[in-house]
Amino acid sequence: MARVNLFALLRCLEDLPTYDEEAKTIADGKRETIQFSVGGVGQARVAIGGGKIEFIPNGGRCSILLWFPSADKLNAMFAGTGKPIPLKGLTKLGYLTGPFTRLTERLAYHMRATPELLKDKGYREGNAALSLCAAVYAAAEVGNNDPLGKLNAARMADGEVRIAAEGGPDFGLSVHRGHLECRKGASPRPRARMVFADLESAGEMMRGEMDSYTAIGAEKVVMGGYIPLLDNFNKILGLVPRYLR
Amino acid sequence: MKTYDQTRSRELFLRATKVIPGGVYGHLGPAEGCFIPVHSYPLFSTRAQGPYFWDLDGNRFIDYMCAYGPNILGYNDPDVEAAAQAQLKDGNCVTAPSAKMVELAECMVDTVAMADWAFFCKNGGDTTTFAVMIARAATGRDKLVLTRGGYHGVAPWTQKLGHPGITEQDVANNLWVEFGDYEALERVFAENKGRIACFLSTPYHHPVFEDSRLPPEGYWKKVRELCTREGVVLAIDDVRCGFRLDVQGSDKHYGFTADLSCFCKAIGNGWSVSALCGVDSLKEAAGSVMYTGSYWLSAVPIAAAIACVTKMRAMDVAKVCTEKGRTLTTGLIEAGKRHGFDLVVSGEPAMWFMRMADDDTGEIHQAWVAECVSRGVFFVNHHNLFMNAAVSVEDIAFTLEVADEAFAVVAKSGIAASVRNGR
Numbered sequence: 001m002a003r004v005n006l007f008a009l010l011r012c013l014e015d016l017p018t019y020d021e022e023a024k025t026i027a028d029g030k031r032e033t034i035q036f037s038v039g040g041v042g043q044a045r046v047a048i049g050g051g052k053i054e055f056i057p058n059g060g061r062c063s064i065l066l067w068f069p070s071a072d073k074l075n076a077m078f079a080g081t082g083k084p085i086p087l088k089g090l091t092k093l094g095y096l097t098g099p100f101t102r103l104t105e106r107l108a109y110h111m112r113a114t115p116e117l118l119k120d121k122g123y124r125e126g127n128a129a130l131s132l133c134a135a136v137y138a139a140a141e142v143g144n145n146d147p148l149g150k151l152n153a154a155r156m157a158d159g160e161v162r163i164a165a166e167g168g169p170d171f172g173l174s175v176h177r178g179h180l181e182c183r184k185g186a187s188p189r190p191r192a193r194m195v196f197a198d199l200e201s202a203g204e205m206m207r208g209e210m211d212s213y214t215a216i217g218a219e220k221v222v223m224g225g226y227i228p229l230l231d232n233f234n235k236i237l238g239l240v241p242r243y244l245r
Numbered sequence: 246m247k248t249y250d251q252t253r254s255r256e257l258f259l260r261a262t263k264v265i266p267g268g269v270y271g272h273l274g275p276a277e278g279c280f281i282p283v284h285s286y287p288l289f290s291t292r293a294q295g296p297y298f299w300d301l302d303g304n305r306f307i308d309y310m311c312a313y314g315p316n317i318l319g320y321n322d323p324d325v326e327a328a329a330q331a332q333l334k335d336g337n338c339v340t341a342p343s344a345k346m347v348e349l350a351e352c353m354v355d356t357v358a359m360a361d362w363a364f365f366c367k368n369g370g371d372t373t374t375f376a377v378m379i380a381r382a383a384t385g386r387d388k389l390v391l392t393r394g395g396y397h398g399v400a401p402w403t404q405k406l407g408h409p410g411i412t413e414q415d416v417a418n419n420l421w422v423e424f425g426d427y428e429a430l431e432r433v434f435a436e437n438k439g440r441i442a443c444f445l446s447t448p449y450h451h452p453v454f455e456d457s458r459l460p461p462e463g464y465w466k467k468v469r470e471l472c473t474r475e476g477v478v479l480a481i482d483d484v485r486c487g488f489r490l491d492v493q494g495s496d497k498h499y500g501f502t503a504d505l506s507c508f509c510k511a512i513g514n515g516w517s518v519s520a521l522c523g524v525d526s527l528k529e530a531a532g533s534v535m536y537t538g539s540y541w542l543s544a545v546p547i548a549a550a551i552a553c554v555t556k557m558r559a560m561d562v563a564k565v566c567t568e569k570g571r572t573l574t575t576g577l578i579e580a581g582k583r584h585g586f587d588l589v590v591s592g593e594p595a596m597w598f599m600r601m602a603d604d605d606t607g608e609i610h611q612a613w614v615a616e617c618v619s620r621g622v623f624f625v626n627h628h629n630l631f632m633n634a635a636v637s638v639e640d641i642a643f644t645l646e647v648a649d650e651a652f653a654v655v656a657k658s659g660i661a662a663s664v665r666n667g668r
Binding site: 148149151152155159189190191192211212213214216217218219222223224225226227228235238 | 255258259262266267268269270274275276279281282283284288405406407408409454605606607608611627666
């Protein structure tokens with residue numbers, strides 16, 4: 001779960017300014033780079049400022065360094081029940097408790113949909129795009145680390161899977177010898193594709209309002225190419241909700 | 246050529262999704278059936294006759310999936326239907342089974358070369374599970390050897406760990422080898438000496454999404470000897486191939502004798518009945534396993550199967566389907582060549598698999614199949630196709646005409662270039 005939190009959920013902050021005015025304002029502020037170092041899991045950085053939020057999936061130069069001795073500690077922070085240990089940037093604790101905390105709250109707001117919030121078209125779009133991003137990156141982590149996920153990933157042929165929503169985000173999931181790697185942007189030569197008709201359809205599926213079989217039959221999602229790749233990917237995707245709660 | 250419209254199918258599908266998980270689930274549905282794009286395919290039928298079915302929008306299709314195998318004589322075959330209707334008047338699902346059950350068992354023993362007895366169920370998966378149970382009962386062993394990519398139904402033990410609903414325990418006794426790799430099989434037997442109850446395999450390899458593979462020369466003879474030597478039950482899943490390669494069984498076709506043979510699909514020309522046939526030495530074990538179902542001994546499907554098997558024998562249906570399949574696939578390959586496509590055909594002619602060469606995405610093949618379907622020739626892009634005896638010379642000619650036009654459309658669309666060069 002820590003890898004999903006660190007490399008999938010945290011990454012969603014990148015897209016938050018597109019859908020949230022407050023996040024955009026924070027992103028327009030002074031640049032700060034926060035590094036998350038998690039014992040036994042890995043490191044990642046979030047660079048905020050200069051008009052954007054950037055997720056960097058490794059450690060390096062940073063203005064604030066947060067240390068989590070174990071995966072549990074990171075998960076506790078994501079659950080709102082634990083705090084990190086700052087090793088660098090002690091003078092910037094105000095940024096952590098202020099703008100950064102606000103960003104994570106806004107992310108939670110956009111990802112934890114309620115029937116009331118979903119009445120708003122703009123909210124639905126943001127929820128769909130952020131959920132799709134979280135799901136695809138989380139699937140890569142689950143495929144590389146979860147015992148059942150690894151079994152399904154090992155059954156995937158080499159190649160790239162395009163996962164996209166028309167008029168919305170576009171992801172490429174590359175598979176090489178059962179290892180999955182995800183990136184943003186359209187695949188130049190996908191071996192298989194799974195493209196939602198629009199963000200609305202992606203959101204309905206991500207929120208569980210529409211099952212995948214119905215979505216395929218109703219052409220709310222269009223599949224093509226080497227289907228065993230998608231078949232196994234979907235089995236990994238099916239494991240993701242166990243981690244994204 | 247006019248292409249079909251599927252509006253009413255779409256509408257009913259949306260209705261179905263409200264009350265049925267997935268709308269149309271399983272292999273007949275748009276997801277598992279790989280309907281790409283979905284709007285080219287019919288989702289519901291209204292009637293079927295001979296080699297054709299008609300969809301909800303009134304479009305006629307020459308059906309080369311044959312309901313995934315059951316249709317072998319032609320839909321609504323008059324002899325099979327007459328037998329079923331006659332039995333229906335007398336009774337179907339009754340407390341005491343009909344004498345027809347004994348007649349069908351005698352018919353199977355007379356027809357299937359390896360059979361000393363027959364046992365009836367409903368679906369192919371009923372028979373494969375029963376075969377495994379019999380093997381375990383007979384040997385007192387727990388392990389099964391299966392071939393990678395082989396399909397034996399949907400019972401938990403036939404599926405893979407990591408698939409929804411499957412636990413580690415469900416598949417704990419499964420061992421896997423590549424089809425046709427005798428040395429690998431021998432190695433697995435040696436590594437699990439005294440623990441393997443059963444080797445279960447299709448007579449030739451007909452997985453989805455990849456070329457079918459015929460058994461290598463001498464493969465089955467060596468497998469037969471190995472199983473006999475090691476006390477392992479050799480069970481053949483003849484559910485898909487049964488009667489299409491040889492009415493006496495596919496083991497006969499490939500020159501060996503199985504201990505257990507699983508039949509379904511073609512046995513009743515669409516009536517719901519399956520059969521497990523076995524050799525004498527396994528009869529007692531078969532009788533010892535508690536295995537039954539509410540409708541397994543219903544007399545109507547059994548009466549239909551008697552008529553179907555009798556007719557298949559009389560006309561040598563395997564020879565008929567093989568010849569028609571050979572004519573059709575030869576024509577399809579030639580049609581592809583005319584438009585610059587290399588259509589690769591594999592497997593047995595009565596149930597061939599096809600794909601387009603030089604396309605690891607399958608997109609070109611998917612596009613061509615969809616164009617054929619939208620002109621009235623029902624193919625699928627991921628699974629072997631099936632020939633049936635009702636397909637006429639005119640049907641094959643029409644199919645080739647459609648295939649030619651579909652190739653032309655795909656060639657003109659430029660999809661081949663975009664797939665090969667990236668988009």
